[in-house]
Amino acid sequence: MNTACTIGSLTLKNRVLVASGTFGYGNEVSAYTTLSKLGGIVTKSVSKLPRQGNAPTRIAETASGMLNSIGLANVGVEAFVSDKLPFLRTLDTTIIVNIAASSIDEYVEVLERVDGEEGVDGYEINVSCPNVKDGGLNFGTKCDMTAAITRALRPRTTKPLIIKLTPNVTRISEFAQACEDEGADAVSLINTLVGLAVDVRTRRPKLSTITGGLSGPAIKPVALAKVYETARAVKIPIVGIGGIMTWEDAIEFLLVGATAVQVGTANFRDPDAGAKIAEGMAAYCTREGIDDIQELVGAMQTAAQATAPGFVAAR
Amino acid sequence: MRVTSIRPVADETYALRFHAPDLAAALKPGQFLNILVSDLSDPLLRRPYSISNIVEEECEILFSVVGKGTGILAAKRAGETIGVLGPLGNTFGYTKDFETALIVAGGIGVAPFPLLTAQLRAEGRAVQTFLGARSASRVVRDGLDNLHVATDDGSEGFHGTVIGCLAQWLETHEAPAPRIFACGPNAMLRATQDFASTYGIPCELSLESEMACGVGICQGCPIERVEGERKYALVCTDGPCFDSRDIIFHEFHA
Ligand SMILES: Cc1cc2nc3c(=O)[nH]c(=O)nc-3n(C[C@H](O)[C@H](O)[C@H](O)COP(=O)(O)OP(=O)(O)OC[C@H]3O[C@@H](n4cnc5c(N)ncnc54)[C@H](O)[C@@H]3O)c2cc1C
Ligand SMILES: Cc1cc2nc3c(=O)[nH]c(=O)nc-3n(C[C@H](O)[C@H](O)[C@H](O)COP(=O)(O)O)c2cc1C
Ligand code: FES
Numbered sequence: 001m002n003t004a005c006t007i008g009s010l011t012l013k014n015r016v017l018v019a020s021g022t023f024g025y026g027n028e029v030s031a032y033t034t035l036s037k038l039g040g041i042v043t044k045s046v047s048k049l050p051r052q053g054n055a056p057t058r059i060a061e062t063a064s065g066m067l068n069s070i071g072l073a074n075v076g077v078e079a080f081v082s083d084k085l086p087f088l089r090t091l092d093t094t095i096i097v098n099i100a101a102s103s104i105d106e107y108v109e110v111l112e113r114v115d116g117e118e119g120v121d122g123y124e125i126n127v128s129c130p131n132v133k134d135g136g137l138n139f140g141t142k143c144d145m146t147a148a149i150t151r152a153l154r155p156r157t158t159k160p161l162i163i164k165l166t167p168n169v170t171r172i173s174e175f176a177q178a179c180e181d182e183g184a185d186a187v188s189l190i191n192t193l194v195g196l197a198v199d200v201r202t203r204r205p206k207l208s209t210i211t212g213g214l215s216g217p218a219i220k221p222v223a224l225a226k227v228y229e230t231a232r233a234v235k236i237p238i239v240g241i242g243g244i245m246t247w248e249d250a251i252e253f254l255l256v257g258a259t260a261v262q263v264g265t266a267n268f269r270d271p272d273a274g275a276k277i278a279e280g281m282a283a284y285c286t287r288e289g290i291d292d293i294q295e296l297v298g299a300m301q302t303a304a305q306a307t308a309p310g311f312v313a314a315r
Numbered sequence: 316m317r318v319t320s321i322r323p324v325a326d327e328t329y330a331l332r333f334h335a336p337d338l339a340a341a342l343k344p345g346q347f348l349n350i351l352v353s354d355l356s357d358p359l360l361r362r363p364y365s366i367s368n369i370v371e372e373e374c375e376i377l378f379s380v381v382g383k384g385t386g387i388l389a390a391k392r393a394g395e396t397i398g399v400l401g402p403l404g405n406t407f408g409y410t411k412d413f414e415t416a417l418i419v420a421g422g423i424g425v426a427p428f429p430l431l432t433a434q435l436r437a438e439g440r441a442v443q444t445f446l447g448a449r450s451a452s453r454v455v456r457d458g459l460d461n462l463h464v465a466t467d468d469g470s471e472g473f474h475g476t477v478i479g480c481l482a483q484w485l486e487t488h489e490a491p492a493p494r495i496f497a498c499g500p501n502a503m504l505r506a507t508q509d510f511a512s513t514y515g516i517p518c519e520l521s522l523e524s525e526m527a528c529g530v531g532i533c534q535g536c537p538i539e540r541v542e543g544e545r546k547y548a549l550v551c552t553d554g555p556c557f558d559s560r561d562i563i564f565h566e567f568h569a
Binding site: 021022023024028029032044050052053055056057058059060061063064065066068070073208216217245265267268269270271 | 351356357358359360361398400524525526527528530531532533534535536537538539545546547552565
């Protein structure tokens, strides 16, 4: 049974990656899981300079979800190369470096700094973080900016370039199309949804930044709809993200058109979640007599009337 | 892990034990566990609990019921299971150059101290324990030495804050080579920090923070540092125990 897939020039051994910001740089959780069972690790967003992140409180739990306003706290590209990459390099899995920046020049600088380094297999470009003042959503909600970032980065590397899109827009597929047109190898979606939670005793917002990014099972239906919409607009692979906790969740994403998936918040409940999901998907294929998991991609059966683009309003 | 017993120890407060020989052998005072209370996705995240005691092959946590997660825990019965991740965090990392331990606990902040007390006893140190609670019915006494109780409503002991109680005791008693160990709500920890700096007593605080992972991968549990390369430390992996001189409570720490 074949679980592998390709994204640009890269072959992943299976279709489960761990999502940026939910797995650190791998070393923190190596005691709790077998990293080689993952299709790949997407690193915490790396920026040019270290970022301290937002003030506390950065996390609030919501119904079947959580809000975060981490603010891209990260070690910066130099420390990433000197302190984090040596460990990642030793792993028998694909390493995708996620890059965040507050200008196009900064994206280019970070990518060029790591491109020659051994152990870096590809890039995911975060144009969609809702929790930072500079860059972040300002880029990801403007189609021409998303296109310009892709255009600037494309000629600078031969490695796969994946653009990570935000759901906080009206039509995400337009953004995916712009990325495809500019030569991106894939798009990943979704990043977190903007959300808010209030403490009724203190009448204060639970997060220091007032709003934050919603993730977890609560966002899965939104993510599935965005992947479905995008799959019908682009030919490049889609990496589906949002609320995946089990192998069944992951298969749902493949059925609506994702080539691979990323597991995020589930890692906080169980750092072994990604490995378990990859195993569960493989076992499902074996049980169902599926020779190549690719058969599932986009294989959702729909009745003829459900073909309206975007979404179908509930009655 | 299999729950072996659960018993009420004060109003709305329980001691829960579970069988875990490996953890029991590894856990040190000050460390915590991240507990998955339910297989369902609401509550979604694990809940951190201090390790309060170790009895042979069993680990004990103390908790107060405040919301969904602790409500589910309180309903657990012997034989049921909970998911436990640990040992997590650092330990009370005191140097050995003190003679008198002054333990200061607010509410369920008492949780880490039975185990610390056991260690201090084994080392032959003097221990004085100052407990603050809303009222007498909320006071947890198990496993602690030389108790001094302060209650908000005056229903037992000193009428006022636990820091008032400590200050009064220190006026009339000798405490050779003291060191403070404190755990409780942030307002109390802040007051303890001030008290320790005013009186020049070395002090360790065990902090709480919202946590998603407990293992350093989410960056969700920062506490501001006084100095250092990084502006924030992570409560889960750099703490939860900190030297009181090293940290700054933020305005959002209610
Ligand atoms: C390192 C560490 C060790 C801890 N050790 C213990 C322990 O030994 N025993 C124990 O009882 N608790 C301990 N806590 C706190 C405990 O994790 C929380 O009380 C618990 O997560 C609340 O879960 P819940 O689902 O019942 O409440 P939720 O449903 O999440 O919240 C219910 C209500 O309680 C409030 N609340 C939530 N967390 C806290 C908190 N930490 N303090 C005060 N109010 C809160 C919320 O704002 C809300 O209004 C510790 C926390 C940390 C970070
Ligand atoms: C605590 C936290 C930190 C995150 N940090 C990043 C980040 O640095 N870069 C990024 O592109 N996405 C980040 N994300 C978004 C996730 O990668 C993912 O897109 C999102 O959480 C949805 O997936 P999930 O529901 O499986 O968690 C973060 C999410 C969380 C919960
Ligand atoms: S709780 Fe996730 S980093 Fe501390």
